[in-house]
Amino acid sequence: MQIKNYNVYFFMLVLIIMSGLVFMLFKPFLSAILTAAILAATFHSFYYFLLKKTGKKAISSLLTCLLVLVIIVLPTVTLFGLVANEVNGFYQRVSVDNSYQDHIVVSLNNFRNSSLAQMLNLEQFFQQSQMNKTIQNIGSGVLTVIQKTYQNVIASILWVFVMFFSLYYFLIDGHKIIEKAMYLSPLKNKYEEELSRKFSSMVRATLKGTIIVGTIQGLLGGVMFAIAGVQSFVIWGVAMIILSIIPAIGSGLVWAPVGIIMLFMGNIWQGIFILAFGSIVISFIDNILRPKLVGNDTEMHPLLVFFATLGGLISFGIIGFIIGPVIMALFLALWEIYGKEFKGQLKKYNV
Numbered sequence: 001m002q003i004k005n006y007n008v009y010f011f012m013l014v015l016i017i018m019s020g021l022v023f024m025l026f027k028p029f030l031s032a033i034l035t036a037a038i039l040a041a042t043f044h045s046f047y048y049f050l051l052k053k054t055g056k057k058a059i060s061s062l063l064t065c066l067l068v069l070v071i072i073v074l075p076t077v078t079l080f081g082l083v084a085n086e087v088n089g090f091y092q093r094v095s096v097d098n099s100y101q102d103h104i105v106v107s108l109n110n111f112r113n114s115s116l117a118q119m120l121n122l123e124q125f126f127q128q129s130q131m132n133k134t135i136q137n138i139g140s141g142v143l144t145v146i147q148k149t150y151q152n153v154i155a156s157i158l159w160v161f162v163m164f165f166s167l168y169y170f171l172i173d174g175h176k177i178i179e180k181a182m183y184l185s186p187l188k189n190k191y192e193e194e195l196s197r198k199f200s201s202m203v204r205a206t207l208k209g210t211i212i213v214g215t216i217q218g219l220l221g222g223v224m225f226a227i228a229g230v231q232s233f234v235i236w237g238v239a240m241i242i243l244s245i246i247p248a249i250g251s252g253l254v255w256a257p258v259g260i261i262m263l264f265m266g267n268i269w270q271g272i273f274i275l276a277f278g279s280i281v282i283s284f285i286d287n288i289l290r291p292k293l294v295g296n297d298t299e300m301h302p303l304l305v306f307f308a309t310l311g312g313l314i315s316f317g318i319i320g321f322i323i324g325p326v327i328m329a330l331f332l333a334l335w336e337i338y339g340k341e342f343k344g345q346l347k348k349y350n351v
Helices: 006-054 057-096 099-112 115-119 128-151 153-184 189-227 233-243 252-264 268-294 302-341 343-349
Strands: none
Touching (some): 006 057, 006 153, 006 189, 006 302, 153 189, 189 233, 189 252, 233 252, 302 343
């Protein structure tokens, strides 16, 4: 028996196996490489500006990497360092001074005895033993997070090194990589250019619509919590920046519970102030400023953006808020290409 095109099948099998093995080599650094690709697409204009001035690719790429270090990496590390110190200091105060726990217990007892709790039949959820156990679990959880954060310092340093190493060469040889991929791809050039445009536009839209809006919301939220006398307002402000990644409801996951808790604790004007400021000012920023910054770059339904962002965060970590929507945009673009390429057949089968 003779198999036709046996050499072609064998070659494709070997190619698939080797591609899988190479993917396994890159898998531990996949998020760092994708982050470098995103940053290269974001800062390529600045790189070419420097290249025109210096005429040297290596120097231009190195200066661009330095810019990324100064305006993105260092502020992020500093911010998370402040948060870690704030959390650590708060945990030390709570573990040494029992007045914090006593204050929480008294506040919860007051709520348990309130007419609202009795009306909702919530008394059993606030028993003394259960409250003490919950407080201890929260303290242990915070300490565990701090310990894991410091244990992952070496892994974080390696991740940053791989990201900058990849970024350096993506800036220099990125166009060659794209040209090689377009040559090997059987897609038409117009479709490949469409995919490239989708990638760039989604990266631009996500960065503008998330980082800028999130930073503004976090700063305003921190000021709001400071005025209301909320302890560790820096932590809550950073939490708002991070959660603002989630469209529509992100920052509200912070200020709404804090405002409600302040009301339950008897801090009436503080709770009303937080809820009013969050509903009017912070929500206004998300609903008005984000669409103006993003414009028509996303061309994606908000529901898809929501699930793509959450899925990206779960799959790729913090950088997933960009990777997820980019993957979704490319997926939708491929289906659009499918619709254009097989338009005749689809009309025939949908009669």
